Amino acid sequence: MSSQQQRPSFQLRASRLDAAVSSNSPGRHLSALSAEYDRQVRPFIDLVDSLRNSGVDQDLNLPSIAVIGDQSTGKSSVLEAISGVHLPRGQGMMTRCALELRMKREETSQWRALLRTQSFKKRQLQTQSDGHHMTKPEDVEKAVLTAQDKLVGNKRAISQKERIVLEVTSPDVPDLTLIDLPGIIMNPASDQPSDIVEQVDQLIESYVSRQETIILCVIPCHQDIASNKALSVARQHDETGKRTLGVLTRADLTEPGAEGNLVDLIQNRGESHIKLGYTIVKCRSQQDTINGVTLQQALQKEQSFFDSNKVFSKLPNSCKGIPSLAQTLTKQLVAHIRSCLPALIESTSRELGLTKQKLSQIGKPVPDDKQTYLINLLYEYSRQLRAATEGGIGVRTTSVAISCNRDGTLLDALKSHSVQLFSKAREAFEELETEMEMLMPNDKDLPKIETLLHKLRGAKLVGFEDYPIFAELAREKVSSLETLSMNCFENVTDLVQNAFREIADKQFRRFERLRLCVVEQVDELFEKSKEEGRQILSTMMEAEKIIYSSDKTFKDCLKKIPDSEEIKQQMKLKAIDYDSQISGNSSPRSSSPQSDQDGGFQLFTAAQIELNDDKPLRPTRGGLEMLRKLKAYFQIVQSRLGDSVPMVIMHNLFKEFTKEVDAKLVSHILSSVGEGNTGFKDSVRPTAMLLQEEEELTIKRENLQQKAKRLQEGERKLKSFSSARHLDIN
Template identity: 35%
Template structure:
């Protein structure tokens, strides 16, 4: 259809439609410019920045059953013809961005979908271009798509509104439609109307039972209180005579209550379209219809009827909704901006172009890697590298497990020591008289017990090596994210060094246990522990004797076995020495593992990686970046830019 000049437009936007004085009109216009327009402009500016890609902006979603009159309402509001026909006509969400132009006789449009952007110069282009866009986005046929098509219209004859037209609700598949088309449409509608930023505009024909309308049921599910839902009744001329009062009751909010209430409109019917009745003529006919109808006239007087009053109401509702949601919107923009900044930092600045800059970039990457390795080895790795628990904490747990194992072995040895000494006394005691300690027995038992600790120590080494290797690879992944060849090189060199460091640490542990075969302790240390042990033993003996004497039963004391004193003395010495040895090993094994597997491993790996700088012919290969990371960085930068600008716009508004 061709664009026409309007004799009567929306009451809020066409001053000639208002039956008020020139002075009142000017006061209203000034109020509009001062209070309403800034809110609309703010949201428009955020949409222009593309912030609606990152968060939900205040909007009005239009839903209704098929043939509810939804398209007719949108046509009347937008001033353009939209796709019509039987079955599913709206196959993609259609965002109608309406902006009232300040000048007269202005009309320009823009259709955006996917990566396409099409400028429109005449309203007659809209219908065919939307059909073509739907075929591209949803495919040829009768299927639907969640992908949004955006139609922006700037005109002298439209209100400042953003409306989202959603597919009409279908109950059963028809013809070649997918069998689950009804469920698909409901899922699509729900994804929009559940948003707290959205006002739900539910279109219902007057000649159906409103209580059973699927669109209203869906709106009530996501908005039980009706705070975000406005009902629109259509086709008032099709109700049976005598039932008009039922329609009036609905509009008066007496049947199915909604906090935003209802309005009623009469748009062009199919016959009027066939007769080429213009939209402006249809609006004039609508006004006369309500003025001349005895039941509906009060609704017009209360501004609850006609498209112009609907436009007025929707603009008021949208502005109020914008004002209500702005604090939360500002908070969400700030949070998303912060999150995007952190994510962008993790992606890094990207590989530079010149050779000199690439070398500097690689050096910085490798130095950061080395610094993070040193931090890890001292228990201070970056938080982003930590998956569940710090590497050093895991290592300390393994060291604690080693200490607990030593304690268990010590007490097990104490439990079986008496029998062990008896066995060795029988086998190895020579010409010593009773009461003399056989040093060979002492030394043999000590060595046998110490050697049992070597395998658990090596097992501890292997567990810790795996922990550290995995942690080093996590640090490499953190530092070399998006650089697969550099990451692969780090992984290879980490694995090679792991084997080397584990082998050296194992050799050192074996040496440590060979050293422990040399039975030795400082005299002063051994003497102090022996004196303390004997003192405790004597106190226990005195207490035992006192206990026996006080017992009312009589006991017969027998003499100690002929070698009892020797065995008692031997077990005391064994306990003391084994305690000294296990205390030494409790510290020495972790020191050896910590040095070779944490400290030296980290240092050597950093040095190994720094040697890559010498391979100048390989630098481009090492710095080859994943395409996905480059694309992600670009996407994040664009998001960061628009969110930062949105933050500035919101700050200025407040």
């Protein structure tokens, strides 16, 4: 037989508890809870209370019951009746911060209570260590008022961050935890803050909006239930009503004839937003308190009232009276805790993992051996910078190694953890090649070639081209290539500078002084490498203005360029009727090109080729041949620069720069924290100063460490509890 078959279901256990409760004889108002009830109920509530004691409720929403109601609707009276303690009562706002009321039933113990306050300090909820111990229920009211004054200060204000925790242990209380919230108000009193309504609404919303919270909505019988503000708040945050429970107070003030409507509501006849049902009660009134009516006497009066009322007496006992309400609340809370356990365990593990990840990203505190730690940081920075300039997948900008993402995509992992400097530089080099290609001599250069040939022809016969003209045109092209090359150099310079600063930002993000110190030093080393690279590139470009190529290289390249006859054949396809352009007649007379006495083809309009006398020139065989040779030489220069420019850039901005960083960075930083001041502009920087974290980061680490400790403890308790009770949490 499976373990699940051996264990009775929770519903079956609950039915046994009901039988145990109903079979007990009257006595103390909640002493009917049986040993079976203790065994099944108490551990669940103790578990959640222990999680709260560990502070887990700062990080996760724990199952709870939040008590809400309009101001002065008997909310405190209900809590007072359930817990047996005297809580602040009266007109106006008596509850000014959240009050967590933890009740623990112990048959053999004397009544005792412990009141502690919790407040946020350094973004952490700090619990009062000693607290206020009490042995009399009547002492609670004064202790709560004193604690509220201490936490809130202004007696007419509320606090959204502080809370009071009241632990009551007694044989007369149920095993139950309730959170009492300030009463809802419609308008501020004259001596209250102008935004008090919004403050109260925000505090209530922070609890009731959680799916883990059961909403106990307190509604007076003698008021219009449909327009009750607390019920409206419950509807807003629990649209289905599946986690809302209603308690109808002041049953004795119900208007004659209205009892039937209340009975219909309680017995779920007709429409009702509240799915967990209603319980009707009659608590001790303010006048009863003045007259000295005890809580025990008030319970007896309540029972007598319901027994004697012709309408309410017909209601099942489970729907009326404080004892029934306490039992209902306990059963609902335990069932709610049990249903929330699987998600709570999962949320705890997930949140713990995220917290550990954040701690890993922040890094551990600086060890005592600060100099060794500093050296390792600097060496790691140098390694990352070198890896970025060498390419590949070895560069890491976080303390975690590169690994594939969950979906197995290495590319995404690289984007997340590496500075892709080398690949970005390659993109710049490819862009340079593309821009060079666009400067290749073409037909558009023919007008200038023909113009120069015509102007500098002198006494030479037609068809004899001139080498100086070729050299001048080649130098112009080289000058254009020089501009592109220097632009590429500057672009890669920016990439490298951004990369080493980005790596520094991540490597030294914890230490702002060290980061500034490293960036200052690396900037100086980079400026040196950059200037040397610029000089080399400038010299190389000056050398390119010497028109030279080996005969073999030039001839081999020239063979690949179509000769003038082939060019002419290609150009026939785009020939234009020259005479029609000259005469202004835009209609071509023929699709065949016109030849002149030099054997050239007329392809250009007057606007394309002009001399000072406005006489247009025609392309010649000599011009076409010079264009062919210019193309051949340009390809040679382009090929040289396409390799040499990137090589110069990589040599100076990558290799020499990272070599300088490897050789000098550590020694310069260390010399700056020793005797004297070598390599830095300002005063000596002690190691401790360089490794001093921002206070914000230190606080963040401490908070995360405390959070991780809380969650680890919570995870341990949850898993131990589930394992011990053989709960199915899947």
